[in-house]
Amino acid sequence: MSVKTVNGGYVIDFTLNHERFRETIPAPHNKTAAKRIEEQEAIYKMAISLNDKAIASRFPNSKIMQKAFDNGCNYTIHDYSNIWFKQKQLNWSHTTIRGYTQKYNSYIKPNWGNLILNEFKASMFDEWASECLLSGKSINETRNVLSQIFKRAYFDGVIESNPVERIERYKQEAHEPKPFNSEEITLILGELPAPHKQFFQFALYTGLRTGELLGLRWEDIELNKQAAHIRVNITSGKEKAPKTKGSIRTIELHDLAYDALQTLKKTKFFDSHRVFIDPRTMKEYKYADGLRKYIWKPTLEKLKIPYRYPYQCRHTYASMMLSAGKNPMWVAKQMGHADWGMIRKIYGRWLN
Template sequence: MGGERPARDSGSPAPKPGASAREISLPRGVKIREFKTERRLQIAFSFRGVECRELLPPRPITQTAANIAGGLRAEVLRKISEGTFHYADYFPDSPRAKQFDIAGKRIMMRTLLSTQLESYERQVTNKTLSPSTFEGYAKAIKSERMQFWADVALGEATPSKLRDWIGGMGITAKAARNLLTPLRSVFEDALNDELIEFNPFDRIALGKLLRQSSKASDYEVDPFTMAEREALLKAARADEQPMMQFWFATGLRPGELMALRWDRIDWVGSKVRIDLNLVSKTEKGPKTEAGIRDVNLNPAALAALLAQKPASFLAGAHVWLNPRTSTAWEADAQIRKTLWQPLCTRAGVRYRNPYQVRHTFASSLLTAGENPWYVASQLGHVDVQLVFKVYGKFIPQDYQRPAGRLLRAGNE
């Protein structure tokens, strides 16, 4: 605070009757703090590696008061040395007391992050948090980068420390935001519990920081050529070929492909209803209403379904089965490791991740001149903006014009 004037420390002569407080002999670790409206005694000590300064209750500053303050400090030091000092017992209203638990230990970030993880686990049990979202949060909390906070006390988690950590991560903005979500929740809870006076996130310009420090994503749309698709289908075994042919013909998300059921096939209308997605071994509806959609089935897709009928139509609800177990797929990692990677090797096709099958479907339609709005509806996107952003280079120039110009051109 402002308005302070220096006070004489220990070693000063005892005051004479009527002498000023400046002549009071202050015991070691005791100081007079002078403010605009009052003067207070303060004691200083170190606890759990934290330098502590505590103001004593207002009272006339006399030699007796100074001696009492020195005695209090001596008692605090003795309790600290014995391991029996409880901060809140002596200074219950001190902000510093909130940095220590009831046993006098510093509140560590590792403890709060662990508590946050337990909270997420309860939310999964209560079905207020999806297992897939929980997996993302758990991965963030247990990540190597988050270990930076393991030995940091809550009181030391300053905005500057947070800013330096984020600025040095060297990952994409999306990855950074995913990592920061549980950490932000920790600080929000600490603020609500009055363990801290402010949320460090509120004192950093996160958007600007991420723009300046995050790296651009190195992921790119890299669709398979017609020759590569033919090579993959030719190299596929009989129990693999129908699913791969259907996937290239529909561009479903991996989870949608794995969750597909026979009763969603409209043979008369040549379309399939997509309303389920397999995520973290749990089938659920899409994240958005746009994800629930009817995907048109071309002759290649219908032929693939007919070829698959003998293998799974009477076996159960799911269309596509893991050839190794003859049971429904449980995770996209299964497809990648047991089917996709070996298939690319057999076909002699340069490896790209399986999601490129979806990109191949979209880019092929756009290259053939399909309307981007139709492609967006088939992919299950909320609007066409993502199609232009991700697949812009595959869209014919006529469709690159603003929508108003497209409508006028169609009426000419």
């Protein structure tokens, strides 16, 4: 067993059970680096002698570990999901972490988590997909998580190919928007008390996403210019920047959206920070589910209006603007889309 100095780094070299293991590690030539490499060598030897994958997983890029552990393929899908998640999670938003975790724990882990990476076959996924009752969208999202786990293992040289690439994407059904008509809007806004009336009036006449509505601050509003700057988003109780560059935007306020703000400023529900606050607690909203369950849904039931999620307020705004002859590019900018492709795809029947 030895550690040798070479140009640009060190070579770990040892023999265990009549097999030689050798690896070059780039590092500066100093005492600190030399000590670290010696300690790494000792850990390698221990992992191999004990056949301990938990130790080996700390060095997924190590050629020695790949060679020692069944030619680099002694990991289960669950083993490598932990490696992938640990390496990548710092680049993900809170909602991405939540979505990936849900798909993995609900579908991937119980079905294939215990399989060795190279035991998984594309047909296993297709068989599962044919029997499950999930939508095409959910199946594709599960496929995406599984593919990323295998892609990480492939890039680390642990497996020779990514089997998920052999799985075709499943057809996703497009659901056409179901906007509210003018009569329904009048009934809804007539039934809602302040400040819920102003919240949904603003939603219907700006098309903002739910998280954008919750995150809106008075400092983002320029009433004299009848404009709002969309800069923050509330998702799962946390404030963060909007997901895409196109979502960071300045919108023109419709007259009825402007009126909602002017009215709100004159009520006892005015807060100097957030535009919309919970009237029960007089604090900012962290989640919108309470609004949907206890305000929106009972109102539609009382008015006998067919139920649609509050997100249809966004679709209502887009359809109203397009029906009024607004330029699709202007509508796309108002909605936070990078171009008008999504407008054409989703709201095609409202285009002149």
